[in-house]
Amino acid sequence: MSSSFLLVNGTELLALCCWLLFAQSAGRAWLIIGLQLVASNAVETLALFPSRLDVSPFYLYNIYLLAELSLMSWFIVELKPSLHRAAVVGNLVLLVVWLVESDLFGVEQSFHVIHLLLSALVLCAFTSLVLWELSLWEKEPLHRFPLFWLLLGMVLYFGGIAPVFSSFNYLARFESIMSNYLYWIVRILCAVRYLCVAYACILLYRQRSVLAAA
Amino acid sequence: MEQNLATGIVIGTLVVVFFIGVSVLLLVTVHARRIRHRAELAEAERHRQQEVMRAEREATQQTLREVGRELHDNVAQVLSVAQMGMNNVLNAPAADSRLVAARDALDRGIEEVRRLGHDLNSDRWQQRSLVDAISADAERIERVGRVRAHVQVLGTPAPLAADTSIILYRAYQEVVHNALKHSGADTLTITLDGSQGLVLTISDNGRGFDADGLHSNGGLLGIRKRCALVGYTAQCTSRPGLGCTWTLKPAPADGT
Numbered sequence: 095m096s097s098s099f100l101l102v103n104g105t106e107l108l109a110l111c112c113w114l115l116f117a118q119s120a121g122r123a124w125l126i127i128g129l130q131l132v133a134s135n136a137v138e139t140l141a142l143f144p145s146r147l148d149v150s151p152f153y154l155y156n157i158y159l160l161a162e163l164s165l166m167s168w169f170i171v172e173l174k175p176s177l178h179r180a181a182v183v184g185n186l187v188l189l190v191v192w193l194v195e196s197d198l199f200g201v202e203q204s205f206h207v208i209h210l211l212l213s214a215l216v217l218c219a220f221t222s223l224v225l226w227e228l229s230l231w232e233k234e235p236l237h238r239f240p241l242f243w244l245l246l247g248m249v250l251y252f253g254g255i256a257p258v259f260s261s262f263n264y265l266a267r268f269e270s271i272m273s274n275y276l277y278w279i280v281r282i283l284c285a286v287r288y289l290c291v292a293y294a295c296i297l298l299y300r301q302r303s304v305l306a307a308a
Numbered sequence: 309m310e311q312n313l314a315t316g317i318v319i320g321t322l323v324v325v326f327f328i329g330v331s332v333l334l335l336v337t338v339h340a341r342r343i344r345h346r347a348e349l350a351e352a353e354r355h356r357q358q359e360v361m362r363a364e365r366e367a368t369q370q371t372l373r374e375v376g377r378e379l380h381d382n383v384a385q386v387l388s389v390a391q392m393g394m395n396n397v398l399n400a401p402a403a404d405s406r407l408v409a410a411r412d413a414l415d416r417g418i419e420e421v422r423r424l425g426h427d428l429n430s431d432r433w434q435q436r437s438l439v440d441a442i443s444a445d446a447e448r449i450e451r452v453g454r455v456r457a458h459v460q461v462l463g464t465p466a467p468l469a470a471d472t473s474i475i476l477y478r479a480y481q482e483v484v485h486n487a488l489k490h491s492g493a494d495t496l497t498i499t500l501d502g503s504q505g506l507v508l509t510i511s512d513n514g515r516g517f518d519a520d521g522l523h524s525n526g527g528l529l530g531i532r533k534r535c536a537l538v539g540y541t542a543q544c545t546s547r548p549g550l551g552c553t554w555t556l557k558p559a560p561a562d563g564t
Contacts (some may be wrong), residue, residue, distance in 0.1 A: 100430070133509070144539070223333075225332070225335065227341040229335050229336075229338070232339070233343065233346070234334045234343070235336075235339070235340050235343060236335070236339050236340075237515075239338060246332055248327070249328055249332070250325060253324050253327075253328045254321055254324055254325045254328070255324065256324065257320035257321040257323075257324055258316050258317055258321055260317070260320075261313055262316065263315075265313065265314065265317075272311075272314050276314055276317055279317075279321050281320070283325075298369055
């Protein structure tokens with residue numbers, strides 16, 4: 095638990111601190127990132143103490159899946175308002191998928207893997223589109239943009255977790271040790287994502303400092 | 309079977325992450341190349357604009373030189389002939405006092421035409437400095453008598469290229485012309501500071517105006533455009549009732 099704690103909770107906490115210090119007042123898109131960080135920190139921290147919870151960690155994670163999809167869709171729509179309708183439709187369809195999965199497999203027994211996979215694909219597609227648009231219109235090198243790092247973290251995370259979760263429930267049922275090892279891929283991708291968020295916040299702070307000095 | 313599945317998942321994840329990484333890297337590289345291309349195009353356009361401005365400047369200088377020469381060699385000569393004729397008439401006894409006044413006016417006219425001819429001749433800037441030209445102009449303004457013009461020279465201004473001098477002088481003339489025509493000022497203070505390049509400051513104590521509200525004014529833009537031709541910036545600070553100050557100074561090296 096300790097290395098897992100250091101990797102996931104540590105990077106999440108780092109990202110949250112960077113956001114609180116540097117980016118909390120940087121506009122609505124950054125506010126959404128902050129909300130997502132608070133939610134993910136809360137879920138990961140609660141999941142560290144399963145014995146003290148009245149509910150299964152799966153319950154927490156499955157609820158969090160919905161929250162994350164909504165927040166990340168909102169974030170994408172803030173950056174590219176023309177995706178508003180697609181995001182609403184995507185969220186509704188995926189809500190139906192989530193409800194069907196809940197009905198079929200229960201909320202507390204397993205991950206809602208189909209919902210997670212479809213969410214990851216939708217968010218990955220949206221994020222790639224925004225990243226592409228950013229590259230079309232921005233006049234400065236992309237790596238200098240805080241948003242670029244946010245989007246890069248998202249596209250790597252949501253793209254990378256899809257293969258892991260494709261047969262996660264199956265492996266968790268029959269090869270729990272192996273599934274635990276495989277889950278390290280998700281933890282590493284999660285850490286990469288939150289390190290990207292932390293770096294984006296620091297970059298934003300530097301840019302704002304330079305602008306203020308000018 | 310589970311072993312194979314796990315291996316497949318690891319390989320699949322690596323492939324996906326690698327594919328995403330390479331795509332983003334390509335995106336960043338292509339974007340950087342596009343930026344470089346845009347910068348090259350902008351640089352080429354800037355060079356072209358500079359060439360056009362240089363050609364315009366040369367054509368303007370040539371025209372002014374021709375006009376100056378015409379004034380000096382032709383109009384002034386014709387007026388001199390008229391002056392000689394007048395002098396002959398006035399040498400006769402009992403000359404009409406109105407003729408004397410007309411002759412005096414003619415004398416002043418000839419002097420002004422010659423001065424104008426000299427001013428327009430850019431070749432003359434090889435021999436005289438901007439400080440001399442501005443001092444002479446201030447004396448002329450004082451002679452007219454309506455406005456006091458003080459010239460202060462700080463430090464030792466380094467000599468400027470003839471082109472730079474003439475363009476700055478034209479900008480100075482436009483500022484002074486505006487001040488005399490619109491400001492209602494009775495004092496002009498002209499400072500030439502040679503401590504860091506040549507910084508020229510022209511202040512009047514006239515009625516002033518809201519400088520922030522006049523960004524698109526043709527005259528002000530003209531002054532700035534002239535200065536930009538020779539790598540100078542022109543800054544105007546003014547408030548209603550508080551006069552106006554123009555500062556013409558070398559633009560920073562980075563163009564900001």
